[in-house]
Amino acid sequence: MRKWSRTIHRDLSFFFSGVIIIYAISGFVLNHKNKINPDYTIKTFDFNVAGNYPLLKDDFTKDRVLTILEPYNESGNYTKHYFPNDNSMKVFLKGGSSLAIDLTDGSGIYERVRRRPIISQMSRLHYNSYKWWIIFSDIFAFALIIITLTGLVMTRGKKGLLGRGGIELIIGILIPLGFIFFC
């Protein structure tokens, strides 16, 4: 029994170690999503459009908007611009970035959005977006139970379930129970 537990525990741990790390990192990032955007890094740049204020909507042709985008190397990412109201213009840029101009005084904000590598893919997996990933992560969920159960019984003696391991097990169960009943 212990020999089998050791073998199963070891092999499943090796096989699923990559997924465990993905869930651990993405779980940490998602826990702190108010401070860390898992998908993007966002940086803003202020600028000013010269002219007679208030600026006129008709002056903002596509060509002029492309000229404004040039310093930010975004003219190739132009999707569309429109006027949400009489006093502002917004430009949509492929990749998620955008640019907004206040027509009353020409002040503008360019919001540069860049995809955060690796972590964004990890958090995407965490949300179980793909059909086959759901199947794989279901298998992983059951495997975690097996890894846990085999881990509990594979060590005997003072460090096993009847010794230090048992105490750690009880404490580990009491912590979430405490949150459930008292928080």
Next chain:
Amino acid sequence: MKKQHLLLLAFISLMAFSSCTGNKKTADSDVEQTTLSVDDLLATAEQETDKVVEVEGVCTHICSHGGKKLFLMGSDDSKTIRVESSDALGAFKSECANAMVLVKGKLKEERIDEAYLMKLENELAEGTAKEHGEDGEGCETEQKAQGQDSVSNEAERIKNFRARIAERNETEGKNYLSFYYIEADEYSIL
């Protein structure tokens, strides 16, 4: 021998991963379909309900939780339609954000009537009302799409709906509001 088994398992999981990308965005279609703008679709939505439509617009927002909803904008943000992904299609690619996106899917009608509003009021009172989005942005986009960008809380939202239902009942004899969304079968970034 054991090593070979492990390699085989790794190969199987890789195959599963690669196959999941295959169910995303296909542009091929057997039947030629007219591509509509969001403005045109919303203007003819009543006649197109439960039919397969093809529409293009700027994706102004993707739901950050799960990425299975996005919003397509037409000429301005008052002409916006929600697009929902199926389980088979999975989450929309983040590259859709702020890009022109072509969507093909079934147009559905969502009705807001007195029964819906009473249910919403009860849920709000009990604190069980479903929350939309994580950062409020999804909600904001949807509120604009529903012509409610000036309301600031749920009570005002319900009041606004009631007033508009009464107005529609008076003018069209319909005691509900109709909002439309698309259940996407395919999409592509233009």
